[in-house]
Amino acid sequence: MTTAPTSPSSPSTLSPKPIDTAALINNLQWRYAVKKFDASKKIPAATWQALEHATVLSPSSFGLQPWRFVVINDKALREKLKGASWNQSQITDASHLIAFARRTTLGAEDVQCYIDSIAATRGVPVASLDGYKNMMLGFANQPGFDTALWAAKQVYIALGVFLTAAANLGIDACPMEGIDPKQYDEALRPVLGNDYTTLCVATAGYRAADDAIAGMAKVRYPIGDVVKHV
Ligand SMILES: Cc1cc2nc3c(=O)[nH]c(=O)nc-3n(C[C@H](O)[C@H](O)[C@H](O)COP(=O)(O)O)c2cc1C
Numbered sequence: 001m002t003t004a005p006t007s008p009s010s011p012s013t014l015s016p017k018p019i020d021t022a023a024l025i026n027n028l029q030w031r032y033a034v035k036k037f038d039a040s041k042k043i044p045a046a047t048w049q050a051l052e053h054a055t056v057l058s059p060s061s062f063g064l065q066p067w068r069f070v071v072i073n074d075k076a077l078r079e080k081l082k083g084a085s086w087n088q089s090q091i092t093d094a095s096h097l098i099a100f101a102r103r104t105t106l107g108a109e110d111v112q113c114y115i116d117s118i119a120a121t122r123g124v125p126v127a128s129l130d131g132y133k134n135m136m137l138g139f140a141n142q143p144g145f146d147t148a149l150w151a152a153k154q155v156y157i158a159l160g161v162f163l164t165a166a167a168n169l170g171i172d173a174c175p176m177e178g179i180d181p182k183q184y185d186e187a188l189r190p191v192l193g194n195d196y197t198t199l200c201v202a203t204a205g206y207r208a209a210d211d212a213i214a215g216m217a218k219v220r221y222p223i224g225d226v227v228k229h230v
Contacts, residue, residue: 019168029218031167033174034203036211039093043205047169048096051204054165055098058158062136064114066103066151067158068196070188071096077187084183085201090174095205099184100159101196102151106140155199166204173204 019027043051055069072078075092082091091097103110115133119126139145159175166173177200184198192198207214220226 024168027167027170028164031163031173032214032218034090034094034172034205034207034211035174035213036208037090037093037095037172037203037205038208041095041206043095043171047171048204050169051162051165051171055158055162058154058161060154060157061150062114062139063118064106064110064136065154066106066110067155068101068103068192069158070099070101070191072099072188081179081184081187084180084187085176086178088176088178090176090203091201093205093208094174094203097201097203098162099188099198099201100155100162101185101188101192101198102148102155104147104151104195104197106145106147106151108137111136111140152199159200159202162202171204172207173202176201176203 052069052071060066072081078092078097081097082088085091111133114136115126115129118124118129118132140147163173163175179198179201181198184201185192188198
């Protein structure tokens, strides 16, 4: 794991640039899980970089970031992985394919790596973080602690951030669990090693003009049935 800080800005040095409520709902209604991408359209590099950055800015439990995101650019590999993805056309036709992988273990070295990262980013002594470190170690060492489930939950938050960010950038996407994670792990071993395992992927790009799903009404239970106020 790397200890290099990704985004050194502190939240208080920035001001929010809110979009209005109508724009937010519009973008999320506009988003749908694209079945057919326009294979001729590519996401501009700066837009994709922003999507990568947004994904890395996802929150995670304690901030431990038990994930890796692998952008699969290799055309031949994407063709091969289509076969490991129920032959879904998005895998090869979308502009971009990104795999979401979780950490397989959560040990003392992970916690120390994160502590070192905090100390380096914030310029504080490592020892000053002992309390936080011990809290995380206690959490990870709880009897029956399910590392796989815990790490997967964090990765799915990142998937949600990726999808929401894409919608707000006007980028189409499809989250995809219809894959064989073992085949992805084998193919991505050079970058994932043995410490990470694939959970799902997302494809991103631009919807094909004839993707029939785009014209169908979005199916959601009524807000009042799902959101309760007490
Ligand atoms: C974790 C997850 C996995 C999914 N896997 C696939 C998939 O493999 N292929 C696909 O076409 N859609 C997949 N979907 C898309 C869902 O079917 C879709 O989000 C759902 O039907 C709601 O439709 P909407 O996203 O278009 O509003 C997946 C969605 C999620 C959140």
